[in-house]
Amino acid sequence: GDSVTQMEGPVTLSEEAFLTINCTYTATGYPSLFWYVQYPGEGLQLLLKATKADDKGSNKGFEATYRKETTSFHLEKGSVQVSDSAVYFCALSDQEAGKSTFGDGTTLTVKP
Amino acid sequence: DAGVIQSPRHEVTEMGQEVTLRCKPISGHNSLFWYRQTMMRGLELLIYFNNNVPIDDSGMPEDRFSAKMPNASFSTLKIQPSEPRDSAVYFCASSPGTGREDQPQHFGDGTRLSIL
Numbered sequence: 001g002d003s004v005t006q007m008e009g010p011v012t013l014s015e016e017a018f019l020t021i022n023c024t025y026t027a028t029g030y031p032s033l034f035w036y037v038q039y040p041g042e043g044l045q046l047l048l049k050a051t052k053a054d055d056k057g058s059n060k061g062f063e064a065t066y067r068k069e070t071t072s073f074h075l076e077k078g079s080v081q082v083s084d085s086a087v088y089f090c091a092l093s094d095q096e097a098g099k100s101t102f103g104d105g106t107t108l109t110v111k112p
Numbered sequence: 113d114a115g116v117i118q119s120p121r122h123e124v125t126e127m128g129q130e131v132t133l134r135c136k137p138i139s140g141h142n143s144l145f146w147y148r149q150t151m152m153r154g155l156e157l158l159i160y161f162n163n164n165v166p167i168d169d170s171g172m173p174e175d176r177f178s179a180k181m182p183n184a185s186f187s188t189l190k191i192q193p194s195e196p197r198d199s200a201v202y203f204c205a206s207s208p209g210t211g212r213e214d215q216p217q218h219f220g221d222g223t224r225l226s227i228l
Contacts, residue, residue: 031213032213032214034216036216041221042221042222043116043205043219043220043222044155044203044205044217044219045219046216046218049214049216051214089155093213093214093215093216094213095210095211095213098143098160098162098168098210099143099145099157099160099167099168100145100207100217102155102157104154104155105154105155
């Protein structure tokens, strides 16, 4: 079955540091890949997505590239802010499965 | 456009009581998902519907949990009788559905449930 493995947290960074959160996946078909973000007290919301190999998703300074050869979709940001503190979820959506599979989430704390 | 609407936002009740959580998906979305989130177990998929039909309920913890989707604009998750270990945040999400796997799920703000 499908699975998503995320870098374990929590991750603590200073403001303006570089962020990488690793994500690798296993899927039987050709999935679409997503990063969601969850702020305290809220539901998950889409951060970015990529639907085919070599696509790069980007939003709010975050980027992730769909790497089929390494089955990865790592999240990066060049300079994090305190307001980026949240939980980040990697997910895939596979037509065969009919539903999304989520990673366990990585908690990011950015300190001023 | 209105997002996924869940009610209530918070529910505190005593053990043994019936709890009903409600969800209104985004209009036009054909898939609806119920999740539970706890610190210990993270985000768990309980059940999902496609075109109002339950497709996979393998995540429903036990017979005390039931979910219905009587029409395209409404779903309920019921716990009867409730137990303290059911305390969690319950999320409803919707998506356009089969054939649109390139589209994300849209989550509600959740119902924070506390069973005393």
